[in-house]
Amino acid sequence: MELTKTITLLSGDGIGPEVSAEGVKLLNLVEKEFKYKFEIIKKDFGGIAIDKFGVPFPEDTLNTCKKSNAVLLAAIGGPKYDSLPREKRPESGLLELRASLNTFANLRPAIVFDSLLDSSTIKKEVLAGTDLIVVRELTGGLYFGKPKGIEKRGNEKVGFNTMVYSESEVRRIAKVAFEIARKRKKKVTSADKANVLDVSQLWKDTVIEVSKNYPDVSLEHMYIDNAAMQLIRNPKQFDVILAENLFGDILSDEASMLTGSIGMLPSASIGDGTLPAIYEPVHGSAPDIAGKNIANPIAMILSIGMMFKYSFNNEKIHDSIFHSVEKVLNAGYRTKDIYQEGSKLVGTSEMGNFICKEFSLCKV
Ligand code: IPM
Ligand code: MN
16 A cells, blocks of 8 residues: 655755755655655745745645645745844744644754764763753743733833743643653653743643653753753763753754764654644754755754654654664765765765665665
């Protein structure tokens, strides 16, 4: 039986189209070698949508996303949009997309490949064996809290945002973290600032309450500032890191450098399963290197791997994609961001080709 899946592809801006092209190559290959049929629908999103329609997230893009089995998003944004009013910026479109699809859980695994131990700025003894996942709350907290704005108070302007969480919002993200930990090393570290923030106290109390349903998983609490420090000092102590939206945003960029480059980190944004999930490399649109065939397509390719795991329930293909990347890295091929003396420098499309070739060979 053929499995038909509709994927909305939002290539976006900057290096987005280039890394997307490598992702599509891989999807075509999966189609050829497995019983999948992909209907890939390309839609405008981010800066490109602003250029064409004046808004970052057109209605038509939203409708197509909602009807698909999964959304694959590359990257959005660029300096040319930075001076637009906030609601017209590419980033606002991204927040709207996450909110519309109710993808409250953002999963960002940071796995250090042995062959890249020298690519990170951190000592390899510290890094070797690191395998953690950041579970970031994605549709609440400081990013979405109200009131927010900039207003005149007295004779000066004041800017404000609100970090707000309800118990139910914390419960559902905590549940995701514990369920994931259960299939891993059974440890959740919840990052908060409960020594200062009321919202963090509620977060912490609620996480403790949820943890009672997971007696097999150990729970520790860490202040966010300490967590940022510990992540560099001894990343191996972590298994699942659970964090509020902005805290998770910051920790996941930090975690990416453990892997050697932000060009390596994939992500999945999932909800309760009634709407499609979003798969997206953690890196941005990198306008400075766009169109030069030097961007690293690995985060995009690993994001597709996550799509097979979380949306198509196919761990085998997820694992094959992961191992194909690992083999190409072991063979010494590197894009510029992870290049080390003695390795073989390749461009975006060559890296994609090598990974596809390995994928054909290691077909399960
Ligand atoms: C990310 C990005 C986004 C975020 C930006 C582009 C809005 O940094 O996905 O981590 O802050 O969530
Ligand atoms: Mn970020």
